[in-house]
Amino acid sequence: MRASLTEDRGSGDLLLLFKTVGLLILLLVIIALFFLGGMIVVDRVVMPAFTKLGSEVELPDIVDQDFYAAKRALTELGLELEKIEEEFSSVYEEGHIIEQTPPPFTKVKRGRTVGVVVSRGPEEIVIPDLTRLSEDQARARLREFGLLLGSVTSRPDNAPEGTVIDQRPVANVKSLRKRRVDLVISSGPARLSVRIPLLVNEGLGRALDIIRELNGLVWIEWVEDDESVMMTVIGQSPEPGSEVEGKPIFDLRVAIRTGFTPAPPDTVGIGAPPPLIRRLQFPPFPPLALRSAGMSRRPL
Numbered sequence: 001m002r003a004s005l006t007e008d009r010g011s012g013d014l015l016l017l018f019k020t021v022g023l024l025i026l027l028l029v030i031i032a033l034f035f036l037g038g039m040i041v042v043d044r045v046v047m048p049a050f051t052k053l054g055s056e057v058e059l060p061d062i063v064d065q066d067f068y069a070a071k072r073a074l075t076e077l078g079l080e081l082e083k084i085e086e087e088f089s090s091v092y093e094e095g096h097i098i099e100q101t102p103p104p105f106t107k108v109k110r111g112r113t114v115g116v117v118v119s120r121g122p123e124e125i126v127i128p129d130l131t132r133l134s135e136d137q138a139r140a141r142l143r144e145f146g147l148l149l150g151s152v153t154s155r156p157d158n159a160p161e162g163t164v165i166d167q168r169p170v171a172n173v174k175s176l177r178k179r180r181v182d183l184v185i186s187s188g189p190a191r192l193s194v195r196i197p198l199l200v201n202e203g204l205g206r207a208l209d210i211i212r213e214l215n216g217l218v219w220i221e222w223v224e225d226d227e228s229v230m231m232t233v234i235g236q237s238p239e240p241g242s243e244v245e246g247k248p249i250f251d252l253r254v255a256i257r258t259g260f261t262p263a264p265p266d267t268v269g270i271g272a273p274p275p276l277i278r279r280l281q282f283p284p285f286p287p288l289a290l291r292s293a294g295m296s297r298r299p300l
Contacts, residue, residue, distance in 0.1 A: 059114065061104035062097050067118050070097055078110035085117045090178065094121030122176045129171035130164045135185055138164050142181055150180035156190030191245040198240035199233045204254050204265055207233050212270050216248040222262060228255035231262070 057077050062070040071081040084101075092098050099117040102108060128145055130138040135152070142149055150168075157165045166184035169175055194214055199207045204220075211218050228234050235253035238244055256262055 056107045056109055059100075059102055059104060059106045059108050062100055062114075062116070063104070064092060065097055067095055067097060067116070070116070074114060079108065080111070080113040082113050082115050083118050084115040086120045087117055088121065088123035089119040090122045090176065092119035094119055124174045125177060127167075127169050127171050127173050127175050127179075127181065130167050130181070130183065131171070132159070133164050134162055135164065135183065138167075138183055146177040147175075148178055148180045150182035152183045152185060154185045154187040156188065157186040158189055159186040161186055161188035193243050193245050194248045196238045196240055196242045196244060196248060199236045199250070199252065200240070201229075202233050203229075204231045204233065204252070207252060208265060208267060208270065211248075211250055214248055216250055216270060218250045218252060218267060218270050220265065221251070221253045222256050223253045224258045224260075225255040226258055230255060230257060230260075 057079070059079070060073065060077075062073065062081075065073075067081070067083065074081045087098060089098055096119050097116045098119050101115045108114075125145055125147075127147070128141050130141060133141065139149055155165075159165050163186050164183050165186045168182040169179070194216075197210055197214075199210065202210070208218065223234060225234060232255055233252050234255045235251075237251040238248065254262075
């Protein structure tokens with residue numbers, strides 16, 4: 001009889017141990033599912049088990065609402081609101097909800113927690129310095145920073161042709177991604193237009209001073225002409241009043257007496273003396289555009 005009671009007590013203790021171990025295993029499985037990403041199982045199995053006695057409510061659409069305003073609204077419905085992540089957004093204002101889980105209009109039990117992603121507002125960046133880069137390099141740098149190319153214009157500048165010489169917005173200011181940046185590209189050094197003055201009937205010295213002021217170059221033809229004033233300009237090219245871009249190059253015909261050998265003129269800064277003197281009999285006289293007539297010239 002005593003042995004029978006002992007056996008029954010041992011069987012009861014063993015059964016209690018099995019139940020305890022089973023409950024512990026069940027608890028460990030639930031914890032493992034939760035921490036290993038088993039949110040779906042918890043959401044669809046565990047949560048309904050705990051809230052099956054509660055009433056259901058329809059989850060409102062809280063996207064684009066302020067987080068704290070949405071929290072108050074859900075509290076009135078018996079729901080909880082939890083911020084699970086923050087992201088930059090150029091669409092939603094800072095502190096507003098970008099996404100919610102479960103989605104809007106889902107039927108949920110009271111006491112349910114709703115997870116949301118909240119906007120951090122637009123992401124600010126610092127505008128890079130694009131000057132001295134080629135246009136292609138500047139375009140690549142804009143893509144790297146998440147910026148867009150705006151207008152591209154050009155203007156003369158001493159910077160190498162095709163390089164960026166200005167930008168808007170300027171470098172090192174804060175801006176938002178997707179901002180458009182306008183570029184100004186160098187078209188190379190400016191080629192200034194020079195109006196050609198009238199040099200005919202001027203003395204050679206005065207004519208050379210005018211050419212020097214224009215930063216020009218000069219070729220001189222000595223013309224034996226006993227009817228004109230000695231050492232005066234009797235012909236020129238380009239034509240007076242015409243427009244020439246950049247450094248003007250003058251062809252001058254200067255009158256000298258027959259048989260006279262003039263001294264080399266003072267052409268400092270505008271040329272060098274010719275290797276020999278050319279004498280042209282007058283008349284006849286060639287057209288003013290000497291170089292176009294095929295005459296070889298070297299700058300004085």
